[in-house]
Amino acid sequence: MAKKEKILVVDDDKGLCQLYKLTMEQEGYEVFTANQGEEGLSRALEIKPDLILLDIMMPMIHGLNVLDILKATPETKDLKVIVLSALSDEETKNKAREFGASDYIVKSQSTMAEVIGRVADILNA
Amino acid sequence: MKESNTKDIFLEFDRAQKLSGLVTGASLLITIIGVYLIPAEEVLRTQILIVIALVAMFSGIYYNSPKLYLNPKFRFLPDIAFLTAGAFSVLSSGHYGPFFLIFLFLIITIDAYIFSLKEYVVVVIASLILINVGSIFIWKTNPGLAFIILIQSFSLIGLAIVSRLFAGYSLKVREQKEALEKLNKQILRDKRESLDLLDSIGDGILSINGDGKIYLHNKSSVDLLGIKNLEGKNLNEVFNLYSRDKLPVDILKGITDSSPLIRTDLYYKKGRQWLRFYVHLNPLFADGALIGLIILFRDITKEKQMDEQNTEFVAVASHEMRTPLAQIEGFLFLAMKQLEEVRDISPETKNNIEMAHNSAINLINLTNDILTVFKLDSNKMEVVLKQVKLSDIIGGVISNYEKDVAKKNLKIHYKNQCKNESKIITDESKLTQILSNLVQNAIKFTERGSVEIVLKEDNKSFIIKVSDTGYGIDHSALKHVFERFYRPENWETRKTQGTGLGLYIVKNLVERLSGEIAVESARDIGSTFTLTLPKEYKNSDDLKKASEEELKNFIGTF
Structure with missing residues (x-):
């Protein structure tokens, strides 16, 4: 059996963090969590995950800034990032793509089954 | 124009009256002179003058009281009076009888405007006969006198005819004047009533003439603008409107034809207060030129504030609902997954969790649909234009639903009948949403058969048909399927779930993309939804919004 793929979930909502962690673990991934942007950045450097699920609306450092820094840092610039957001407006979506996000998931517009599907798609791509 | 016309008529009227008076006076004078010039031996001159005075008095009273002379009941009053006087004078004055006849003839002629033309002719002929017969009698005793009388008579008849003409005209004018006065009073009363009505309206009303000056306004406009003397003022002196950014706005610039202009986004500064105005501008055109404006305006500050609060509430509420809803759905999904591995659990429990999970998904869909409808209805749906390939979008939608199709043992077909690449400038995510909704519905x-998607093109547009072999829609329900919350009664019994908003959203999104959607259906045969998208995107505002760089990219790829 191949080595477990690593996913880092960065979300200030602890409930959501827990949900993604449990669900992704259920799907057979190794999951790490961070509750704020700064922690997310340091964990990303430390773990070098295969995929980051990044929330946008976070206090302190905004998710888009985290994404920008990740993509600007040589060690983390190749990491795949899926942006999670409660915002569905086109501007944020386009910005996320511009900053190098692999996918953009609007929370609650996508069911958990869809999130799993998209995570698998991105990791297999 | 009209005013000067009426003035002319009244001038003529005065002149005619004066002339009639003059002619009467001249006739009287000539008669009196005649009475004195010609020797009167048989009869006392005073006797003759008393008769003249009586007739003159009667005429004076009669012609100066319109109640008498305008009343058809009294039309024969002067005739009776003059004939009585005539008979008396002929009998009493002997040789001077013809003078009286002339005089009476003149008076009756002045009175002619009471007569009809026919009566007038009779009077003239009768008088001529009387005068000539009288003259023949006088001729026997005094030939010279008879000659003078004849000359005088005919010249007086000439004068009388002229006076008759003016007098007739004078009556006509008098009638016109009376009618006009009556009409004028009526108009004034009506105007007062309309002004009262205008004043009782809560909206401000301004009527502007061609020079841009206010010539009519109601009470509410004074209250709303906070300016007392509006009449005669220039519109741009008192009716200054501003945009949201407090920049002056010239509303007159928006007028190009006679179609009314309605703005709800303008502000007016009343003292220190900014008021949001609803402004309805109705231009009045004549022969292609702007001759006036009717402006109706209303203070909508409070309504707009409430509106915005409601809008914000819906936006915040739905936003806040998203995260917990996603978690409920997510944890239920997780629970379902975990239960799959537990062996000694009743299928009922599994089923319960699955039902809860389905309900959570439905609630999420409903929230999302409501948000979409809210955005569509409040015009907040932004369109992001990009060049896309229709076949790619359709392919993507189909792959999303492959699992659902397989679950129901259906088949899904896609036929691309376009000769060229199906490139189009549109909003990708909205088109995806439209097609997803249609395919999902199909x-x-x-229950049996297949779902088919066909992509076609003609000169002007791309046509996407989504057909199914399902229940179909009743004919009576067909025209309602795009309405909000519309669900045919029997659909519910077939255990389908939905919000009743899907097709309403589809129709609105299609319209937002300048496209059209139509539906055909037959019971138990299936339904076909036909989506037509113009090859050239029509909404110029959206095109402007698309950034220039992106536009360059579109052009570059063609």
């Missing part, structure tokens, strides 16, 4: 309402 799968939902089909």
Whole structure:
């Protein structure tokens, strides 16, 4: 059996963090969590995950800034990032793509089954 | 124009009256002179003058009281009076009888405007006969006198005819004047009533003439603008409107033809207060030139504030609902997954969790649909234009639903009948949403058979048909399917779930993309939804919004 793929979930909502962690673990991934942007950045450097699920609306450092820094840092610039957001407006979506996000998931517009599907798609791509 | 016309008529009227008076006076004078010039031996001159005075008095009273002379009941009063006087004078004055006849003839002629033309002719002929017969009698005793009388008579008849003409005209004018006065009073009363009505309206009303000056306004406009003397003022002196950014706005610039202009986004500064105005501008055109404006305006500050609060509430509420809803759905999904591995659990429990999970998904869909409808209805749906390939979008939508199709043992076909690449400038995510809704519906309402998607093109547009072999829609329900919350009664019994908003959203999104959607259906045969998208995007505002760089990219790729 191949080595477990690593996913880092960065979300200030602890409930959501827990949900993604449990669900992704259920799907057979190794999951790490961070509750704020700064922690997310340091964990990303430390773990070098295969995929980051990044929330946008976070206090302190905004998710888009985290994404920008990740993509600007040589060690983390190749990491795949899926942006999670409660915002569905086109501007944020386009910005996320511009900053190098692999996918953009609007929370609650996508069911958990869809999130799993998209995570698998991105990791297999 | 009209005013000067009426003035002329009244001038003529005065002149005619004066002339009639003059002619009467001249006739009287000539008669009196005649009475004195010609020797009167048989009869006392005073006797003759008393008769003249009586007739003159009667005429004076009669012609100066319109109640008498305008009343058809009294039309024969002067005739009776003059004939009585005539008979008396002929009998009493002997040789001077013809003078009286002339005088009476003149008076009756002045009175002619009471007569009809026919009566007038009779009077003239009768008088001529009387005068000539009288003259023949006088001729026997005094030939010279008879000659003078004849000359005088005919010249007086000439004068009388002229006076008759003026007098007739004078009556006509008098009638016109009376009618005009009556009409004028009526108009004034009506105007007062309309002004009262205008004043009782809560909206401000301004009527502007061609020079841009206010010539009519109601009470509310004074209250709303906070300016007392509006009449005669220039519109741009008192009716200054501003945009949201407090920049002056010239509303007159928006007028190009006679179609009314309605703005609800303008502000007016009343003292220190900014008021949001609803402004309805009705231009009045004549022969292609702007001759006036009717402006109706209303203070909508409070309504707009409430509106915005409601809008914000819906936006915040739905936003806040998203995260917990996603978690409920997510944890239920997780629970379902975990239960799959537990062996000694009753299928009922599994089923319960699955039902809860389905309900959570439905609630999420409903929230999302409500948000979409809210955005569509409040015009907040932004369009992001990009060049896309229709076949790619359709392919993507189909792959999303492959699992659902397989679950129901259906088949899904896609036929691309376009000769060229199906490139189009449109909003990708909205088109995806439209097609997803249509395909999802097709799968939902089909138990056996297949779902088919056909992409075609003609000169002007791309046509996407989504057909199914499902239940179909009743003919009576067809025209309602795009309405909000519309669900045919029997659909519910077939255990389909939905919000009743899907097709309403589809129709609105299609319209937002300048496209059209139509539906055909037959019971138990299936439904076909036909989406037509113009090859050239029509909404110029959206095109402007698309950034220039992106536009360059579109052009570059063609």
